[in-house]
Amino acid sequence: MKSLFYGVLSLLLCMSTAHAKTLAHTKGGGNYTLGISLAKTVGVTPIPNSGTTFYIPKVNDGRMDFGLSNPSQLYWAYNGMEMFDKEYTNLRFVANLVEFRPVVMVRNNSKYKTIDDLRGARIPSEFRGSPLFQKNYTDLLANGGLTWNDVKPIPVATFKDSIRAFENNRVDVFKGTLGGANNRRLNATLRGGLRLLCLNPDNGEYSKEWPGQYLRKYSPDPTTPTVRTKDCIGIAYKYTVWSNKDVSNDVVRDFVLKLYNDHMVFRNASSLTAEFNRDHMAQYDRIPMHEGAIDAYKTLGLR
Numbered sequence: 001m002k003s004l005f006y007g008v009l010s011l012l013l014c015m016s017t018a019h020a021k022t023l024a025h026t027k028g029g030g031n032y033t034l035g036i037s038l039a040k041t042v043g044v045t046p047i048p049n050s051g052t053t054f055y056i057p058k059v060n061d062g063r064m065d066f067g068l069s070n071p072s073q074l075y076w077a078y079n080g081m082e083m084f085d086k087e088y089t090n091l092r093f094v095a096n097l098v099e100f101r102p103v104v105m106v107r108n109n110s111k112y113k114t115i116d117d118l119r120g121a122r123i124p125s126e127f128r129g130s131p132l133f134q135k136n137y138t139d140l141l142a143n144g145g146l147t148w149n150d151v152k153p154i155p156v157a158t159f160k161d162s163i164r165a166f167e168n169n170r171v172d173v174f175k176g177t178l179g180g181a182n183n184r185r186l187n188a189t190l191r192g193g194l195r196l197l198c199l200n201p202d203n204g205e206y207s208k209e210w211p212g213q214y215l216r217k218y219s220p221d222p223t224t225p226t227v228r229t230k231d232c233i234g235i236a237y238k239y240t241v242w243s244n245k246d247v248s249n250d251v252v253r254d255f256v257l258k259l260y261n262d263h264m265v266f267r268n269a270s271s272l273t274a275e276f277n278r279d280h281m282a283q284y285d286r287i288p289m290h291e292g293a294i295d296a297y298k299t300l301g302l303r
Contacts, residue, residue, distance in 0.1 A: 020044075020045050021044045021045065021065045021066065021247070021251060021255075022044060022045050022046075022047050022064045022065045022066065023035055023038060023039050023044045023045065023046050023047065023064075023065070023066040023067070023068070023241075024047050024049050024055035024058060024059060024064045024066065024067040024068070025046055025047070025048060025049065025055075025067075025068050026048065026049060026050070026051055026052065026068075026130075026159075027048045027049065027050060027158075027160070028158075028159060028160045028163075029159055029160075029176075029177070029180070029182070030100060030177040030180050030239075030272055031052070031068055031069075031239075032048065033180075033181065033270050033272045033273075034068055034097060034098070034239060034272065034273065035048075035068055036269075036270075037266055037269035037270050037272070037273045038068070038097070038241065038259070038266065040265070040269055041258065041259060041262050041265045041266040041269065042255050042258045042259050042262075043258065044065070044066060044255070047064060050129045050130070050158065051129055051130040051131070051132070051158070051159075052067070052068070052069045052073055052130075052132060053073075053083055053084070053130070053131055053132060054129075055067055056069070056073075056077045056084075056088055056091070057088065059090075059091065059242070059243065059244050060077075060088035060089075060090045060091055060244065061090070061244075062090070062244050062246055064244075065243055065244060065247050065251075066094065066241055066242065066243045066247070066255070067241070067242055067243070068097075068239065068240070068241050068242075069239070069240060069242070070100065070210075070212065070213070070237050070239060070240070071211060071212025071213070071237055071238060071239075071240050071284070071286065072210040072211050072212050072213060072237070073132060074091065074093070074212075074240050074242055074286070074287060075211040075212065075286045075287060076211075077091060078091050078286075078287040079287075082135060083131045083132065083135065090244050090245045090246070091242050091243075091244070091245070091287060092242060092243055092244070092245045092252075092287070092288055092289060092290035092291075092293070093240060093242050093284050093286075093287055093288065093289045093290065093293065094240075094241045094242050094243050094252060094255065094256065094289075094290055094293045095240070095241050095255075095256055095259060095281040095282070095293065096238040096239070096240055096280050096281050096282070096283055096284060097238065097239045097240065097241060097273070097276065098238070098239055098272065098273055098275055098276045099236050099237070099238055099239075099275065100177060100236065100237055100238070100239045101177060101178035101179070101216065101218075101234060101235075101236045102136075102175055102176070102177060102178075102234075102235060102236075103175070103176060103177070103178045103183070103196050103197075103226075103234050104140060104173055104174075104175055104196070104197040104199075105166075105173065105174055105175075105176055105183065105186070105194045105195065105196060105197070105226060106172060106173050106194070106195055106197055107172075107190060107192060107193075107194060107195070108192040108193045108194055108195040108228070109191075109192045110172065110195065112172060112173070112197065113197075114144070114197060114198060114200075115140065115141075115143050115144035115146075115197055115198070115199060115200060116144040116145060116146075116200065117144070118141065118144055118146060118150075118151060118172075118173070119146060119150045119151065120150070120151065120152065121151050121152065121172040121173065122151070122152045122154050122170065122171045122172045123137055123141070123148075123151045123152065123153055123154065123171060123172070123173060124137065124154055124156045124161075124162035124165060124166075124171050124173075124174065125137065125148065125153035125154060125155055125156070126153070126155040126156065126157070127156060127157065127158065127159070127162075128157050129157045129158040130157075130158045130159050133159055133162065133175065136175055137175070139209075139210075140175075143199050143200050144200065154170055154171050156171075159175075162174050162175070163176075163182050163186075166186070167186065167190075173197070177272070178196070178218070178224055178226070178227070178234070179223065179224055179271065179272070180272060181272075183226060187225060187226050193225065193226065194226045195226060195228050196218065196226050196227050196228065196229070196232055196234065198229055198232040198233050198234070199215070199233045199234060199235065200233070201215055201233045210235075210237075211286055212237045212238065212240075212284075212286065213235050213236070213237040214235065214236060214237065215233055215234070215235060215236075216233075216234050216235065216236040217231050217232065217233060217234075218231075218232045218233075218234055219231060219232065238280065238283070238284075240284065242287075242290075243255075243290055245288075245290065247290070247292070248292065249290075249291050249292035249295060250292065251292065252290045252291075252292030252293050252296070253292040253293070253295050253296045253299075255292075255293075256281070256292070256293050256296035256297065256300075257296050257299070257300070259278070259281070260278050260281065260296070260300055263276060263278040279302065281297070281302065282297040282302040282303055
């Protein structure tokens, strides 16, 4: 009788595991915050990974169900571009989430006032565990008319390592999210706080070769104290959630409807998700949309 009980229990556990849908996210930064907030809202299991380039193949191969990334990386992965050496054509768009505002920060008392001033600066480099950031910094330098030969590359493995290097004064800049946790914490704890470096709107490749990204102006505001220059140019994009094409239409449809109907749960989950606009969820056309998402958006009148 006992063996039968444990046999049934094991079967139930296996069935539960088999039906539990997984959401891949990173171990830190805004992606992590979004992943935890989204999992709480729609009822999936969040699974941390070292970086988006590590879990994109897992979702494409069906080893995980959903993933998060910026729209450029989703496009590059699907088309086998940039840091991807093959096409991940099993990926399907599911929904836009919130507007991400990635920014470049220096200490407020730093001698570096613009991107063009970074010649000779100590810049985080390599990012073996998060290769997307290597391209981020390469294009950042290009925006100031610079290359890696014009600066002092400081090797780090991950995004979190670059934050620690900045805190320990080993590098002069870091990339973060405007209003994000690292941004707020460092602005409060470092003497003099932080300052946003403005991009050159007429140079670089941010809005041209990063599909889905666009330029945005920032000005000093109590909610964003690190912006210290009027009409400071930065970039922004809508962060995306996507899935494997073989995740059932019913599962994806329910995922979208749950996020739409419980949008206030998502908005209240963190400061990063507070500006989520459910009416923008379906605004994407760079890779195919999952059939379950299409069905949901037709039901909601968003397509």
